[in-house]
Amino acid sequence: MKKKETNNAKNTSGFLAILGGGESGVGTAILAKKEGYRVFVSDLGKIGEAYRQLLEKHAIEWEEEKHSEEKILQADLVMKSPGIPEDAPLVNLLRGKGIPVISEIEFAARFTDALLIGITGSNGKTTTTKFTHFILKNGGLNVGMAGNVGQSFAKQVAETDADHYVLELSSFQLDGIIDFRPHIAVITNITPDHLDRYRHNFEEYIASKFRITKNQTEEDFLIYDADDPVIERWLKKNTIRSRKLPFSLQKEIENGAFIKDEKMIITLDNSQLTMPTSNLTLEGKHNAKNAMAAATVAQLLRIRKETIRESLSNFQGVEHRLEKVLKINNVQYINDSKATNVNATYYALESMESETVWIVGGVDKGNEYSDLLQLVNEKVKAIICLGVDNTPILEAFGNCVDTIVETRSMEDAVKQAYKLAERGDTVLLSPACASFDLFKNYEDRGRQFKEAVRNL
Structure with missing residues (x-):
């Protein structure tokens, strides 16, 4: 099959402002500079050291911990990193002035x-x-x-x-x-x-x-x-x-x-x-x-x-997605940290073939947990909550299992799971929630789980 023919006009004259100095922002800056744009990268937070070095290497102008609105509003085109909401005040301001705001893709x-x-x-x-x-x-x-x-x-x-x-x-x-x-x-x-x-x-x-x-x-x-x-x-x-x-x-x-x-x-x-x-x-x-x-x-x-x-x-699969970590005392520990919503956790629980100690919790995105009730009744012997606010989980599953434990760190969660699991059981980290209350991201959460398991 032949390569796709593109009819996009490659307008390379102009000023591109980039909101966000992470992977997509810095990648866009490098491509835009190569294609002849004048480029300015602006991030409300701190830009990581590796990304700062890349911007310096390519002689790209940047700022951190602020958005210089007057400058950004002079852009011909703005690339917004995916983490910035569509209705952020600056994005609304840009669109109100007729300045196109697009994604890196x-x-x-x-x-x-x-x-x-x-x-x-x-x-x-x-x-x-x-x-x-x-x-x-x-x-x-x-x-x-x-x-x-x-x-x-x-x-x-x-x-x-x-x-x-x-x-x-x-x-x-x-x-x-x-x-x-x-x-x-x-x-x-x-x-x-x-x-x-x-x-x-x-x-x-x-x-x-x-x-x-x-x-x-x-x-x-x-x-x-x-x-x-x-x-x-x-x-x-x-x-x-x-x-x-x-x-x-x-x-x-x-x-x-x-x-x-x-x-x-x-x-x-x-x-x-x-x-x-x-x-x-x-x-x-x-x-x-x-x-x-x-x-x-x-x-x-x-x-x-x-x-x-x-x-x-x-094919060997993806890290943090139903990843078998270790078997200890004939208990299988599984890292499914990438399950950041109810549906992903549904698949994980559905695939369990033994009694399961389930580690769940984090930042609830307005989750509807009722879809999991039948699977929890069938497969889960104990629940370990891992989050700052575990109320939604306690309310949803309080009547399903006899044992629910609240924890505030991965180390504690894994130690509790170790105590509760018996030979032939599975310990499953499948949080059904975002990770930002206690961890940098789901990768950090998954790696902490694997480290805690290895330290048992």
Whole structure:
């Protein structure tokens, strides 16, 4: 399949202001400087030492711990880092003056003719992105991986010349697109998440995810979970131009992917790939779906079937996503710190095959815990709360399990779990919440868990 042809005008004369001096901000600054923009990076917080050094190396003007509004309002174009809300006062001010505010993904896509694969969803997008990249790389393609994972897309466009990019895209990144058009879009699933950023309106969040299809044409493809009621409902009510390729665990699919009689079957026009599901290295129904999505992308890009099968059999998964850490006294410790919402934790609990001591908690994003009640009743013997405010968890599960313990540190949580777990049990860290009350991010939380387990 040939590289995507871009018709984006590469307007490189002008002043680009960048809000946020992290990975996406500094990556955009490097690309913009290379393309002839006058660049100014502004961050309300402190800019990390590594990023400061990069800005200095490329002679890019920057400021930290403030936004010089008068200067920023002179910009021809503004790139906003995904962590900054759409309705931040400065963003509203810029838009009020007619200054376009875009995402790094939108900016970087203007300077590459590579074929773009965009992957979004509430859960599974990191695994699916890494899975897809793994297969395409094994298939001999010159492929980069960016977005929410690894180095920024903009920095890679500035410094490498990949023919394909696999991009993990959050709803925040998609909110800032205008012309961005992935040739292949994947939506893994849509469940309530980040509703604090969408005025607690689920429909707004759904629309944000579907922005990935906004500029697609009849020549493009949308791969999606046909078992997801939210996706199915939206597609019935709205028209998209791209060709639909669903995947399903529940029904047979004529063009797309499904599982029947413990076999994965992917059909694209007259080409069919089959593979026993027992050969998949990653366990769980959700990972079977991730594998179907990634393999469908690979089929579209004409990767050899044998390469796809081998890749699906060898892929090792993602750190902090149902990651087996250690077995101590015949108790398995599992790190699922990346489960920052209820749906991700649902998948984790569903895949547990033994009595489970569940470590849960953090910053609640307006979670609806009722979806977990049946699984908690079936599988969880004790709950360890790990957060500053555990009230929502205590209220939701107080009547489900006999033992609920509150903790304020990972070390304490793991020690409590060690006391409560018996031979044959599992200790599962799957927080269903953001991490910012006690940890820097979910990676920090997961690494502290692994360290605490190793210190037992």
